[in-house]
Amino acid sequence: MSERRDEELSHIYRDAEGPRPAQRVDDNIVAASQRVAGNVRRPAAFAFSRRWGTPVALAATVLVTFTLALMVFERESGLDTLAPKAPRGGRTPKVSPAAPVRAEQPAKSPPVEARAEPSAKTPSPELRSAAPAPATPSPRAPAPLERAKPPTVETALSSERRATGQPARLPEVPRGVEILRKSEELKPAPAGASPGANVRAGAIAPQPPVPDAQRVFDAQQQIRPAQAPAAAPAPGANVVRESASTLQGAGVGAAIGSRFVVPEAKERTPEKWLEDIRKLKTEGKTIEAERELGEFKKRYPDYILPEDLR
């Protein structure tokens, strides 16, 4: 069905003035349409961030995750893979002033060392059960120094074992030594204990840590008969004594001593040390205070000194 338009009427109708909706009505409608469509025009920066925000966030997440994983891996491998690496001979001892001595000594008496090693690492089952965890760090020592120390012991022992053909057992030696040191503190050593060892140690290694190490092995000697008097025969004790002296001669004692039997000044907490330096200063001992401060700075290079000591 079609109906022709009355063109004459249509022309007249179109000539009539055309009313328009108010501008605010137009604005309301267009704004509502844009709001509903979610297509409101946004600044270029927003468009840029909208476009690149997700890729950048993803990249940052991957980077952070990778870095963290790498750090954890490095930390774990840095501590744990040192022992397997040392026997291969690829590493040179970092902090072992007695290294040349050790290189010569093992060749002289390898069987004694082979026998001595178990005594050094495990004094007795009772002591082992009572011993603290070997890796427990000293709460007073700063982290960088703690991390720097293990290679010293490890290289000394591993080079020792390398010479004897023994597998490296790094954690066990410190454990025994720690236990011995503790037992030494509990039970004072008799004055005449192992004089021969002392003499030999003094002859071979006159460095300050050597007597400490000797004390350790002497204490070991004292504990051993007390713990198992019937089981340990007299020749065994001699063997242990000999092995201790051999190890001492090889510089292991020095290495152990440098690691576990630290000098008194280094056992102090940094705060205590600084307090002592302050005391020296107040007492007018400027030179000593300066020297102490210099040692302190060497030992704790990262420590932020108080204002009065800078």
Place this chain on the structure above:
Amino acid sequence: MSDFATVLPFPARALPVPAEALHLRSMRGEASDEELMLRYGRGDARAFELLYRRHRLPLYRFLLRQLGNAESAEELFQDLWMRVVNSRGRYQPRAKFTSWVYAIAHNRLMDFYRVNGRASFLSQEESESVLEDLPAVEIAADLRLDRKRAAKRLLAALGELPDAQREAFLLQQESEMSIEEIAAATGVGPETAKSRLRYAVAKLRASLGKES
């Protein structure tokens, strides 16, 4: 259920989109109303702006001349476009966009009349027999020359028409709808739509031919 069913109180009558209209628009490189509405449904706010620009004046004139009150016309006009905006996701081009949007306008007008007690729109006062009795009136010669005055008189006569007849005339003038489309948009049969339109035209011509 078509989109008409959501806005019309009567069963929807699907009207095909005239191929000529689509052809003309495509020749001019313009998107059709239906295409723009679909684009808006997909989130293209620019498509709505184009659609709005195309239909805002005819729709506003239609409402204003039906209501005779700018304030009410603006209120209904805004409400009408809000319905279009809110229907963007459900819109399906089963009929011309014009038919769809004027159907919404018709429904809004019906609601307005009901609320304001204008029941004359709902009466069926015209019939074919009445129409056949109407004489064909020539437009006065002076009015043919003075188009402005003629337009003024035409608008005055338009205001005197019954709502249904005026609606049919306005739908034809503003949206260029066919009888079928007017019938679909207003929810009546094509015969009724045709008679309303004829009646309106006859009365308007008569008003323009009285004075000479």
